[in-house]
Structures are given as structure tokens and as C-alpha cells.
Amino acid sequence: MRAFEAIQQFFDIAAEHLEIDERLREALLMPHREVQVQVTIERDDGQLANYVGFRVQHDHYRGPMKGGLRYHPEVDLDEVRALASLMTWKTAVVNLPYGGAKGGIGVDPSELSQREVERLTRAFVDQIHDIVGPDTDIPAPDMGTDHRVMAWFRNQWEKYHGFNPSVITGKPVEEYGAKGREEATGRGVGSLTFKLSKRLGLEPPRTNIAIQGFGNVGTHAAKYLYESEFPIVAVSDITGTYYHPDGLDIAAILHHKIEHPQGLLEGYTECEHLPIDALMYLDDVQVLIPAALGGVITSDNVDQIKAQVIVEAANGPIYPIADKILAERGVTVLPDILANAGGVTVSYFEWVQNRQHYRWPLDRVRQELDHTMTQAFEEVWQMAQQANVSLRTAAYIIGINRVRRAAKLAGFAT
Numbered sequence: 001m002r003a004f005e006a007i008q009q010f011f012d013i014a015a016e017h018l019e020i021d022e023r024l025r026e027a028l029l030m031p032h033r034e035v036q037v038q039v040t041i042e043r044d045d046g047q048l049a050n051y052v053g054f055r056v057q058h059d060h061y062r063g064p065m066k067g068g069l070r071y072h073p074e075v076d077l078d079e080v081r082a083l084a085s086l087m088t089w090k091t092a093v094v095n096l097p098y099g100g101a102k103g104g105i106g107v108d109p110s111e112l113s114q115r116e117v118e119r120l121t122r123a124f125v126d127q128i129h130d131i132v133g134p135d136t137d138i139p140a141p142d143m144g145t146d147h148r149v150m151a152w153f154r155n156q157w158e159k160y161h162g163f164n165p166s167v168i169t170g171k172p173v174e175e176y177g178a179k180g181r182e183e184a185t186g187r188g189v190g191s192l193t194f195k196l197s198k199r200l201g202l203e204p205p206r207t208n209i210a211i212q213g214f215g216n217v218g219t220h221a222a223k224y225l226y227e228s229e230f231p232i233v234a235v236s237d238i239t240g241t242y243y244h245p246d247g248l249d250i251a252a253i254l255h256h257k258i259e260h261p262q263g264l265l266e267g268y269t270e271c272e273h274l275p276i277d278a279l280m281y282l283d284d285v286q287v288l289i290p291a292a293l294g295g296v297i298t299s300d301n302v303d304q305i306k307a308q309v310i311v312e313a314a315n316g317p318i319y320p321i322a323d324k325i326l327a328e329r330g331v332t333v334l335p336d337i338l339a340n341a342g343g344v345t346v347s348y349f350e351w352v353q354n355r356q357h358y359r360w361p362l363d364r365v366r367q368e369l370d371h372t373m374t375q376a377f378e379e380v381w382q383m384a385q386q387a388n389v390s391l392r393t394a395a396y397i398i399g400i401n402r403v404r405r406a407a408k409l410a411g412f413a414t
């Protein structure tokens, strides 16, 4: 299944509840603008290398469009379109004054030197600088990009348009970045996992958690939940699953990750080492947090999953057919457009600070993040009870309704 088709199916279930007619559905779902560009750089050895870059601007009725930049070999137009549309519903669910966008380049950044990634980023900006900006479309980091890429992007964009750090978020803290941006997505995942578990009667010391993916989001979610006294019995990265039935020592495993040259868990010996996918099928896990890739829970493997709760830290980890099966089995899924919205929320705080030339301390960022995520969680929870739908459909209902209302006020939709 293609990524955009999966999102369309989730959208359609909510649109059905809202009784939105076919034409308006199409208008809300279709991207506002899609741009594909050639990005050519000179490699360090003097050879030319060509890549394809994308920026999809999905919706702008609620404000400037917002969404990350992904550098990954599997980036293509369909994936970027799907992720751009997710951003529209995500910013609407947490009620940020933004629309949705996403971009990326089909490239494996681990095969490039740092200087090559810099040249690639600058060449990409040369191609798209006139369609992004602080009031139109504001990029941010995603898989394969980080604060350094954001700093190069800003620097190159400012060569055309002059000083304006609010063109991009996720910048280094000393370069107009926000304190707390790096931890924000994982922290949001952690805090909502805590809230949801408590609501379902799953108390910390007796509720085991497994986290797939131990990168930016996975590590910060693990840290938050470990400090909240949940046993994290398994984590995984590309080198396999690391499992301890009594709970991993997250402080030690984080230390191992920092010490390892590529930040991998390989060589961590204070636990069992299992195959990479074993994490998803463990018998003693109540809460599963996919925090790596999209499309990891499908009709092929859904029957092997034992967890009662799944928190979607990654974008699009569950296919619609698997989602339906999980709902029928009574598994509670906290959807990506709510669960991982902490990153874009703190990106919004960064943009606000840049525009005001003012800096917030970390405790203010954390407090406002918690406030925004809690409010969105309560609204989605209540909608799910009222409409008797899943948390995912409830989140889509809220998101679509807000976008529809903005379009209506702009004189576009009826």
C-alpha cells in the first residue's frame, strides 16, 4: 500500500462521520502545491551526483505551512505527499496556527561526508528558496536531517532574502534554536503514553513498555517513561532488539549509545540480544511504541502483536487494515497526528521566539508543551467517547473540522 493511500483511508473514515461531500473531501485532501527539483552536487572526489528533492505544501488555510525535511533513500513524491497531509491534520489537532507541508531528498546521508550533506542542502535551498519563508512554509528536521542541516538551510536562504531565522525551526540553540526542541517529540510521546496508560488503568510499575527505534524520538520517550517508573523491557535499533524481562537500565543503555561511534546499541551486553523484529511480538509487553519507520504493522504481522496499547511515535506505522483488526481486538492506538505532535509544537514555540527576538527558558518550553499536548489529548479523548469512535478517528474529526472551518471562513468551503 502506498503511504498517501493509507492516510486517505483514515481521512475518509472521519470525513464519513462529518458527512463531508465528495468534492470538499477531494479539495481538503489534495495538496495545494507539489514541487520536484533536481539537486546536483560535486562529491568530494570531484564527481557529479544527482538527486531528486521534493517539497509538498498540503494546506494553508490555518496559517503558514509547516513540516520537516527528510533525507532518506526511500523518499519519493508519494511519501512526501502523505507526510505533508499528516502535518495538516497534526497541526490542526494540537491547534497550532499552521497548515501542513513536508519535503525531502531521495538520498542516503550516511553515504555522504558532512561537507557533501552541506552542499546538498545549499543546492536544495537554491532550488526552493522562493517557495519557503517565515510566512509561507517553514521547514524543520525529520529523519536524516538535524540542527546542522537547519543551520545550513537558514544560512543559504538568508543569502537570497536577508536575516530571518524564523524561516526554519530545529536550529542549533545558539543559532536561534529553541531550548527543548530536540527532546520535544519524545517528551510529548512519553507524557501522552503516561496519561493514556493511567486512564486505561495501566499503572507504571506493572506496565511493561517496548520501544522500536532508539533515535531522537525513541531515546527521549524512553528517558521520560523510565523516569516515570515504567519498566522499559525492550528497545531496538537497526542492530537488533535489546530485552530484559525486569526492565532495561535506560541510563546505562543511553550511555552506551553516546559512547558508540554511530550511536548504535550493538555491543550492549547487560540484556538479551534478540532479532530486530522480536520487539514487536513480546508476550510481556503491554505498551508498544513504534518510533522508527512507517508501515511496520500490517495485515501480515498484526496477529502476532500482544500489546494492549500502541502509541504511534513514528509517522504512519500502522496500515489501515491492521488498524481495523487492532480496534476489533480492543487494542487502544494513540495516533501519530496526536502522539508525535510535540516536535511541531516546540517548533512553533521556536518560530514565535524568533519573531519576537526573545528566548524562553527550558522550563517554560516544557510547561507550554505539556499544556498544549494535554489539551489536545483531552479533546481527542472526549471526541472519541462522544462519537463512539477510535482515538485516531476522533483526532481526524477534530483536525478536519478545524481545517474545514478555516477554509469556510476564508470563503472557500461551504
Ligand code: NAD
Residues within 6 Å of the ligand: 141, 142, 143, 144, 185, 212, 213, 214, 215, 216, 217, 218, 236, 237, 238, 239, 276, 291, 292, 293, 294, 313, 314, 315, 340, 341, 343, 344
Ligand atoms: P532517527 O533517525 O533519530 O531514529 C530512528 C531510529 O530507528 C534509529 O535508532 C534507527 O536505528 C532505528 N531503526 C531504523 N530502522 C529500524 C528497524 N527496522 N527496526 C528497529 N529500529 C530501526 O529518527 P527520529 O527523528 O527518532 O524519528 C523516528 C520516527 O519519528 C520517524 O517516523 C519520524 O518521522 C517520526 N517523527 C520524528 C519527529 C522528530 O522530531 N524527530 C517528529 C515527529 C515524528
